[in-house]
Amino acid sequence: MGRFHRHTDGTVHEHEHPDVRHDVGDHTGYRESGTVRVEVLENLLAENDRVAAANRLDLERAGVRCVNLMSSPGAGKTTLLRRTITALSGTLQLGVLEGDIATSLDADELASLGAPVSLVNTSAGFGGECHLDAVMVRSGLGRLALSDLDLLVVENVGNLVCPAEFDVGEDARAMVYAVTEGEEKPLKYPVMFRAADVIVVNKVDLLPHLDFRMDRFLGHLRDVNPHARVIHASARTGEGVDEWCAWLLHVHGTPTQRG
Numbered sequence: 062m063g064r065f066h067r068h069t070d071g072t073v074h075e076h077e078h079p080d081v082r083h084d085v086g087d088h089t090g091y092r093e094s095g096t097v098r099v100e101v102l103e104n105l106l107a108e109n110d111r112v113a114a115a116n117r118l119d120l121e122r123a124g125v126r127c128v129n130l131m132s133s134p135g136a137g138k139t140t141l142l143r144r145t146i147t148a149l150s151g152t153l154q155l156g157v158l159e160g161d162i163a164t165s166l167d168a169d170e171l172a173s174l175g176a177p178v179s180l181v182n183t184s185a186g187f188g189g190e191c192h193l194d195a196v197m198v199r200s201g202l203g204r205l206a207l208s209d210l211d212l213l214v215v216e217n218v219g220n221l222v223c224p225a226e227f228d229v230g231e232d233a234r235a236m237v238y239a240v241t242e243g244e245e246k247p248l249k250y251p252v253m254f255r256a257a258d259v260i261v262v263n264k265v266d267l268l269p270h271l272d273f274r275m276d277r278f279l280g281h282l283r284d285v286n287p288h289a290r291v292i293h294a295s296a297r298t299g300e301g302v303d304e305w306c307a308w309l310l311h312v313h314g315t316p317t318q319r320g
């Protein structure tokens with residue numbers, strides 16, 4: 062949630078990290094409403110953190126580890142989860158908390174594979190938000206038998222910015238990034254890239270058809286997040302899915318050869 066910063070004049074606004082070039086733009090438009098904005102944002106984020114802590118405690122008591130899976134719309138979260146459910150079946154019990162603005166399309170698809178799925182539509186009582194927050198996730202947790210699960214993956218609403226600003230009670234954050242999104246996005250939308258523990262660079266099967274230069278993308282990624290693990294994957298062909306599953310098992314605490 063590090064995107065909002067308060068200045069000495071009381072204003073609060075989006076502000077890039079000091080290790081990234083601060084681009085053009087001024088923030089004077091916030092002067093009139095600065096103090097009010099600070100209060101509203103601080104109250105909102107404090108309430109979210111309070112509920113996220115309660116989610117984390119409930120998950121911990123049930124022995125469930127939780128991964129918050131985020132991406133732009135269509136980067137491949139559900140397709141990757143389809144493969145994940147199949148690959149991990151018989152190893153651990155994976156549950157999914159599916160976040161979408163509307164429809165049960167992804168939830169139905171994943172439930173058809175036998176995984177326990179809890180759907181949260183943000184259009185149903187949550188104002189159609191472009192992300193899941195801790196309160197929304199809490200409502201979805203109430204519909205899962207947590208004691209039957211080992212690992213819960215939260216498929217967040219497809220959006221490249223907002224989901225990364227809200228702690229939902231997860232143990233780790235994963236991001237799916239599709240090579241069709243271009244090389245420069247880590248610089249233009251650094252919030253999620255910075256927040257992620259692992260970044261699945263997906264749709265590599267399409268690389269022969271694109272002018273995407275992987276070395277440039279990785280350079281930009283390292284500029285904003287030098288530490289995230291990177292997994293090259295194709296949820297279509299299955300490339301990289303083993304490595305992704307090994308990372309999930311590592312988060313869960315299951316010993317693996319590749320960890």
Ligand SMILES: Nc1nc2c(ncn2[C@@H]2O[C@H](COP(=O)(O)OP(=O)(O)OP(=O)(O)O)[C@@H](O)[C@H]2O)c(=O)[nH]1
Pocket residue numbers: 132133134135136137138139140141167218219220263264265266267294295296297298
């Ligand atoms: N070529 C290719 N297509 C993929 C790959 N992964 C996903 N797709 C396709 O990309 C489209 C979107 O995939 P989804 O898995 O629905 O993406 P998502 O991130 O869950 O999308 P939202 O839930 O709407 O945010 C679908 O048509 C998938 O078949 C991949 O690795 N390669």
Ligand SMILES: [Mg+2]
Pocket residue numbers: 138139140167216
């Ligand atoms: Mg999806």
